[in-house]
Amino acid sequence: MVLKQIMEVYDKIDSSDANGQKVKEYLETYGAKYIEIRTFSGDEGETDFIRIKIPGQKGKSKGMDAPTLGILGRLGGIGARPEAIGMVSDGDGALIALAVASKILDMQNKGDYLDGDVVISTHICPDAPTQPHKPVSFMGSPVDMATVNKEEVSGELDAILSIDTTKGNRIINKNGFAISPTVKEGYILKISDDLLDIMEYTTGKLPVVFPITTQDITPYGNDIYHLNSILQPATATSSPVVGVAITTETTVPGCATGASHPLDVEQAARFVIEVAKQYGRGNCSFYNKKEFQRLKELYGSMNHIQTLGK
Numbered sequence: 001m002v003l004k005q006i007m008e009v010y011d012k013i014d015s016s017d018a019n020g021q022k023v024k025e026y027l028e029t030y031g032a033k034y035i036e037i038r039t040f041s042g043d044e045g046e047t048d049f050i051r052i053k054i055p056g057q058k059g060k061s062k063g064m065d066a067p068t069l070g071i072l073g074r075l076g077g078i079g080a081r082p083e084a085i086g087m088v089s090d091g092d093g094a095l096i097a098l099a100v101a102s103k104i105l106d107m108q109n110k111g112d113y114l115d116g117d118v119v120i121s122t123h124i125c126p127d128a129p130t131q132p133h134k135p136v137s138f139m140g141s142p143v144d145m146a147t148v149n150k151e152e153v154s155g156e157l158d159a160i161l162s163i164d165t166t167k168g169n170r171i172i173n174k175n176g177f178a179i180s181p182t183v184k185e186g187y188i189l190k191i192s193d194d195l196l197d198i199m200e201y202t203t204g205k206l207p208v209v210f211p212i213t214t215q216d217i218t219p220y221g222n223d224i225y226h227l228n229s230i231l232q233p234a235t236a237t238s239s240p241v242v243g244v245a246i247t248t249e250t251t252v253p254g255c256a257t258g259a260s261h262p263l264d265v266e267q268a269a270r271f272v273i274e275v276a277k278q279y280g281r282g283n284c285s286f287y288n289k290k291e292f293q294r295l296k297e298l299y300g301s302m303n304h305i306q307t308l309g310k
Contacts, residue, residue, distance in 0.1 A: 077128020
C-alpha cells in the first residue's frame with residue numbers, strides 16, 4: 001500500500017508556500033541522499049524542479065548493468081493561486097511521483113531493494129497559470145515545455161513512465177488510471193503485454209489503455225491539438241515512453257480543486273512501483289527490440305515526428 005505516502009505528500013504540497021526544499025526535507029526523513037533542486041523562472045512565475053535518484057542493488061550507479069527507470073510526474077502546477085485555492089487536479093502527477101519516491105525509500109529502509117536505479121523527476125509550483133483548452137481549461141506552466149523536457153528527461157534513463165492527470169477529455173471514461181501504447185523515436189508501438197499484466201495484478205481489473213494519435217507525440221509549439229502533455233517526454237529521448245494517465249468518467253478541468261481521488265492515485269502509484277521492481281530485474285519490457293528494428297528497416301526513421309517539422 002502507498003496510501004500513507006500519498007497522504008503525507010499531499011499534506012506537503014497542498015500549501016500556498018510549497019516548494020522544492022520542503023519536499024526535499026520530507027524525502028530526507030525517508031533517507032533520500034541524491035536530490036537535486038533547480039529553480040526556473042518564466043514570464044508567468046517560477047517553479048522548483050526536483051530530481052531524486054534511488055540507487056538499485058545492481059544499478060548503473062554501482063557500476064552494474066540493471067536498467068534505469070525514469071518516473072516523471074508531469075504537470076503544469078500543483079496549484080493555480082490566486083485563481084483557485086488548494087491543490088488542483090493537475091497536480092496528481094507530482095503527487096504520485098513523489099509518493100513513489102518515498103515508498104521506494106521506505107522499502108529500502110526495511111531491507112527491500114530494487115535491482116535497477118530509479119530516477120524520479122517532477123516540479124513544484126503552487127501558483128501556476130491556467131490556459132484555455134477544449135473541452136475544459138488546462139493548467140499552464142511558468143516555464144515552456146522544452147525546459148520541462150530538458151530537466152526531466154535524462155539520457156541515463158532506459159525507459160520512462162510519464163504520469164499525468166488526463167481528465168480534460170472525452171475519450172477516456174473511467175475513474176482510475178490508464179496506460180498508453182509505447183512511444184519511441186516517433187513510432188507508436190504495440191502496447192506492452194508486460195505492462196498490461198502488471199496493471200491487471202495491481203488493480204484486480206481488466207487493463208485500460210487510452211488512445212493516442214500522431215499529433216499527441218509531436219512537440220508542443222507546432223499549433224496542433226494535443227490530448228495533453230503526457231507524451232511530450234517522447235519528443236526529447238530515444239528511450240521508450242509510456243504514459244500513465246490519471247482518469248475520470250467525466251471531463252474535469254486541470255485547474256479544478258478537490259478533484260484528486262486518493263484511491264485512484266494510490267492504485268497508480270502501486271502500478272508504477274511494481275513496474276520499477278520488474279523492469280530493473282529484466283522481467284518487464286516496454287517494447288520488442290527486434291520488431292522495432294524491423295519497423296525501421298521497412299519504413300525508415302520517424303525521428304522527424306520528434307521535431308517541430310518544416
